[in-house]
Amino acid sequence: MATRPETAKKILLRWMYGSMALMGVFYSWFVVAAAMDGRASPPVMLAVLVSLGGVLVFYCLILRDAYDDRPLPAVKLAVSALLTAAAVGLQTLSSPVDGGTWESVAYIWLASATLYLPLWSIVGLGTALTAGLAVYASTTTDLSWQGSLMTYLLSALLWPAATWIWCWLWRTIRDAHDGQAAKARLAVSEERLRFARDLHDLLGHSLSVITLKSELSAKLATKDAGRAASEMSEVRRLAAESLVEVRVAVDGYRSLDLDAELAGVRAALEAAGARCTIEARADELPPPARTLLAWAVREGATNVLKHSRATRCSITIDGGVLEMRNDGVHAPAAGTGSGLRGLAERMAIAGGSFSATPTPAGEFVLRAEVRA
The missing domain is CATH 1.20.5.1930 (Single alpha-helices involved in coiled-coils or other helix-helix interfaces)
Structure with missing residues (x-):
């Protein structure tokens, strides 16, 4: 079973791949439309599409490297920069797309470079890129240089920030898991x-x-x-x-303390993202019975963390009866684990009863009863 950081990484990477694919479709549509209108020849259109695809693919590769804390991908950054220059340069020479949308492809490379280059170099590159594109747009379109500057400045801020947040979110999840x-x-x-x-x-x-x-x-x-x-x-x-x-x-x-075990289980489940509610009325139980219920609580929480994707878990103790109920069970259990078998044997020796079964509603119910 994949760990939570690995699952989070897969989600973030698929989110990134999907976003880049949508962006590729978006920009490709403008390129094809320009070629159909006669504003670009088929060879130019093909070269632009190849350059665009390369920019998006290398962005994904560089960002994936950042997730794995690999060394500086200097070759990938250099190739991506050449492809970006080719895409923007071909647009500048042939004008396959009107307006300032296409030039924002350059900020994709700037965003990937943000993960590796020093901040001062990113600020310098972003300033030069924004100023150059704003001047070009104001001289070749009807847009004022102030409007062009605001458009490109917004791209210069949003793209690097979004990319940095992508990696920061993954590293935060990973560090939290490593810390636990x-x-x-x-x-x-x-x-x-x-x-x-x-x-x-x-x-x-x-x-x-x-x-x-x-x-x-x-x-x-x-x-x-x-x-x-x-x-x-x-x-x-x-x-x-x-x-x-x-x-x-x-x-x-x-021996275990029931109150301490309940508090520890609540903290562990909530740290794993499952809301935990506890109702315990066990003050009248003798110490051996409380110890048995504490073992049942510990084993039940271990079962929840290892074998489910629970978002909620309720623990109820009424006298000598314990019931733990959690959601997130998507498939029938292949068999009773050694921990549950050992707990059932311990309950039987003490004269109690024990059961742990999934329900058709996608829940798992653990029930233990000891002599009060």
């Missing part, structure tokens, strides 16, 4: 470190004492059997106490 992934990895690392510290604190002293007493017992075995037996009894006692402490620590890690 980094936070998750950091949380796991911190938990491992905490568990390692706890094990060291629990077992470090006990194991050191056990080692010393074992060595002492080995030395006393041939000299003082009674004292050696006493020391070994102490070793057994320390080992049993250490085992109990480890079990308590592990059980503590296995």
Whole structure:
């Protein structure tokens, strides 16, 4: 399954491809119309169409490179600049299109260059291009230089801004996803470190004492059997106490707090773009039942994030009954995952019940019941 940044990238790229295709059709229509009216010869028309297609294709390629953070595409920028000059130059010589619309093709190249060239160079290129086109339009058409200047100035601002926003939007989505992934990895690392510290604190002293007493017992075995037996009894006692402490620590890690889990699930789902509503009435439940429901909430939220494109999720806890309902299920589940199977087994051992099934309305309902 594609990640959310990959999906966002595909949407943005297809949006870009579609926009360029529509623009190509728009400009091509003017070129063909000019040729049909006798204002351009077929060879000129063909050359203009080829140049136009090249400008739009290289714009897409350069913008796609910007999405992937590749090195400066100097060759593509240079070829695109030559094609842009050819398209605008052929229009200037043959005048296949009247008015100032066609010259705005030059700003497509300026927009692609905005992603790589320094700001001062873009400002200089934009100023020179705008001034030159405004002077040309005012001398070859009925438009005043003020009107031409405003038209081209608007293109000089909108095209680079739109292109920059395209890339900025993608990079923002990608960085947000990377940030969430980094936070998750950091949380796991911190938990491992905490568990390692706890094990060291629990077992470090006990194991050191056990080692010393074992060595002492080995030395006393041939000299003082009674004292050696006493020391070994102490070793057994320390080992049993250490085992109990480890079990308590592990059980503590296995237990979950229901309120904290609900808050964490809400934050995770809303960060993923799903509106989460929670109604919980579980204050009277005993701690084991609350822990079981907390595990069900965690597994249910994991299922929502991994296997659906949910936009809303509701969590209801009434006594010992939990129900999680989410949308975004577009196909029947291929089978119950290992997480849900494990949760069902845990519920059954505790005397509860568990079910997780999709509905014909495109929702997925997880229901768990524990002894109150």
